[in-house]
Amino acid sequence: MSFNDKTISELHELLVNKEISATELTQATLADVKEREAQVDAFVTVTEKEALEKASAIDARGIDASKLTDGIPLAVKDNIVTKDILTTAASKMLHNWIPPYNATVVNKLDEAGMVIIGKANMDEFAMGGSGENSAIKPTKNAWNKVKVPGGSSSGSASAVASGQVRLSLGSDTGGSIRQPASYSGIVGMKPTYGRVSRFGLIAFASSLDQIGTFSQTVKESAELLQVISGVDDNDNTSSDIAVPDFTSKIGQDIKGMKIALPKEYLGEGIDGGVKKTIIDAAKHLESLGAIVEEVSLPHSKYGVAVYYIIAGSEASSNLQRFDGIRFGYRADNIKDLEDLYVRSRSEGFGDEVKRRIMLGSFSLSAGYYDAYFKKAGQVRTLIVEDFNKVFDNYDLILGPTAPTVAFGFGEKTQDPVSMYLADILTIPVNLAGLPGISIPAGFSDGMPVGMQLIGKRYDEETIYQVAAAFEATTDHHKKQPHIFEKGEF
Template sequence: MATIKELHDKLVNKEISALELTQETLAGIKSREDKVDSFLLITEDEALATAKAIDEKGIDASNILAGIPIAVKDNIVTKDIITTAASKMLYNFNPIYNASSVDKLHASDMVIVGKTNMDEFAMGGSTENSAFKTTKNAWDETKVPGGSSGGSATAVASNQVLLSLGSDTGGSIRQPASFNGVVGMKPTYGRISRFGLIAFGSSLDQIGPFSQNVEDNAHLLGAISGYDAKDSTSSKVEVPDFTSKIGKDIKGLKIALPKEYFGPGIDEKVKEQIQAAAKHLESLGAIIDEVSLPHSKYGVAVYYIIASSEASSNLQRFDGIRYGYRAEDIENLEDVYVKSRSQGFGEEVKRRIMLGTFSLSSGYYDAYFKKAGQVRTLIMDDFAKVFEDYDLILGPTAPSVAYDLGTQSHDPVAMYLADLLTIPVNLAGLPGISIPAGSVDGLPVGMQLIGKAFDEETIYQVAAAFEATTDFHKNKPVIFE
């Protein structure tokens, strides 16, 4: 399978043009898309026009991403390209501007080939909450792809594209990356502008890259990172070369294994795979110790109060008045609001709006939202304490491998608990990656590496060292054979 560097060399040497590469990519999407349903929209005309313009301008030899096709999650707005967040509420929303991350893709001369399916408004962990279609796992069509960025993960896993963008509020990049055997990075909060990302939980959301290998992931993160005056939460921290430590040995690096990440609720076979991965890193010279993150057990409860509260506030703007879905059987202004929102939002979105509204309501704010904020601080303190002595934290990405379609969609609590291991990272605003680290019953297992704030380079260093000395990333889905 080609890497971005290999394709770049071919583009620079004119062995292939950006137009030919885009045509080849679109043909691959058409031949594979029916099995996985990764895309909500394939932007063929726009992609071909962009690729042609890039060829006319010429490939910049110093820009490794020039001419490379990419897919974008459908909650990241794209000018003049329908952006729905997989919701009936936004079924016809045609943005008049680009998200800052999309502007950066264009600045890097990348070619957007389509918008990927997701859980509606990024609320869900299986991509079964989309208003339009259900995406299937790239390894087994009877399994969930994870979520909410299931479309972006499966597009990469099924080799329809080499790169895609997702968003991660509580694990929505890392969990589908784990379920589909690809690399998914949730960067430090503030590393990438959220301007143009349709908001779910504003203090938690972060855009990030999917790829088939670690180095390609680092290149894409570099292209979309940086301060943005349009986003008050974006950081002015300088953007480093995220590939700078790739290839360096990891001897002497200290990696912590939280005992809570290997406790009850984690599948025994998954534990075995991750413990074997930790031993492998130890054989490469890393120092592995067990630690404790005592407040992580409260992460799910804290997250669903904070995220739902922020969602209830963010989704107030979708009211049937200015854009998006508007109910037809209306008699007065109240009908416009009530019926448009009742008909336009799916069940999971309505559930979270209700939960958030309750948590913020008079008489309950102190008991729920304020208390959740206090426990969030304790979770952040746990991480800070561990990072005084360790470079990285290691654990499974998800408690299990991909589960059967339809088995948890009617049990929201069970689905919420599937984010047990990823949620604390978002609450603390830290960077985390999922990389392939084994398999159970023929399905991929992801290993999560969590780093200090704005230290993605060390994460990539260890992830690349693991990848270079194992073959897990070379395993490919069998449903296309």
């Protein structure tokens, strides 16, 4: 029996009433994984033994009725460190790394009684927007196996969209949760920078990275974010701002709320079907009483250029630690120390990772720092100021999550710039450290379209309020790919 049609609340009720056990729920989830995994390739590692041991221990002590997530299974992106469980970041460089510690979010999942089913596939070191850059295997879109699932959190999105798990964790540096959520027809939340600890997240770009959630519904996203949020002494960029009840505004009326629709988000490069879907979504929010008005975010057009300078520069620094000496991949038959560095990194990193390291190293090099990295930082400030001006008068910002629906495998691999532009609508949110969500808004050419809602810093509750109001009065989230029910495409 499968339980993939049940929400967290429904599963919790079944567990508390002893209609099912945590072990039975875990076994059913593992059965869903086995039935679908060969078709979508969402996992790097399925942790069957560890998951069943955890579920058995939960049953032995009894379900805690006060913990909504006690006994609930989920998947975790493979760049989030898990003690004694292979963590590869989908890279040859870490093909054999068994971490000696947990990420803070993993400890929080454990404290909440959640059961990790496996480590989800991804673009190598979170560098990619399609799922094609994994050194392990490419993950497929649950709606259409010839389409990409989005990236970099490809496996985390496909695992939820295909009904293998109800929930998963991903990371978002420039759109890596929201974009695959859009392509996969599910809910993806990137919280405010600092809301969730990054300790134990394998770093790509430290000023941009943030762990977030994938789910089937808005409320479940809020419930999972509740588990992983909070200040952490191991991460001095984590915020000590009190964590609210993220579900507190769900169900409240949105009448009179002011929502901004930037003209730049519906301009050149936005697919016609996507544009129509978002305009229709905006009209629907107006029918619920919200006030939707056009605004301008004039510096957003520079977001992609700014992002790839800043993210590449931070990556070139963060990835220096992968040197073939302490852990991970090490080249054979080396001649000297320099040969060890060069060959281990050349053989261990994929092309996209090397491309970004080189771009970042160039941007930081003598003679180019002021022209590139410093200038990018200045334009980043202008992007932040654009958002601040809009939020002086509006509660939220609305737009498409991605300029197109999911594209086919191989369509953009030979054109990195075209691939990078797929994140043009999500990148500014990371540059400004804002929270953003993608929720199902409709379909174009038979593929899901995501609507992005962007909020003020530390105001995830308002995002959830509007997202839930839209979800409750539409049926887009109820439509699921054939594999979700039938186990096949």
